[in-house]
Amino acid sequence: MSSPFPFARPRTDAPPPADGEDREAPPGPAHTGDGRLPGDPTVQDRIARMVRVDQAGEYGARRIYQGQLAVLGHRPDAAEIRHMAAQEERHLDYFNREMVVRRVRPTALSPLWHAAGFTLGAATALLGPKAAMACTEAVETEIDRHYRRQLAQLGQEEAALRQKIDDFRKEELEHRDTAIAAGSAEAPAHPVLTAAIRAASRTAIWLSERV
């Protein structure tokens, strides 16, 4: 059983794997919850948690890109950010619908992600376009890891959900690669900035699964 304290979890802030290693989705078990132990959350609870945290994450992503565009939207190179923001809208729409169909309540922390996402996007954009890209690189690296962890747990009976998560994950990797290609590594204090944003992203994921 994992520790209830997010900072005691195994470190996941290693550099992203070399190109290609993270492109394939983990296969996942035949059924969600295979290997479940007495006292573990039920299969229905597990899937509800996944949909809840994914909706929260996509909501936060939308707010980050909105914050970036509030600062950088007038620049000619904002088209890249707009393209990523449009993809986040599709991701969010999907999880919004899944929450209704599956009767999953949203995280109680939605108002926090509303404010924190926008603030993170705007604050990094105010440091400059490269810092905005460093933020995207950091967040999308964690979202890829998060989606891969879900795919490793989600059974084949949830084929449609698996497919969507993997499609979205590939787009998140495109966002990360776009950010790197745009010079995210040249952002001021890149290692500290990305490490802090990745830690914050992991904490947000941990909280949204539970609250």
Ligand SMILES: [Fe+2]
């Ligand atoms: Fe997304």
Ligand SMILES: [Fe+2]
């Ligand atoms: Fe994304």
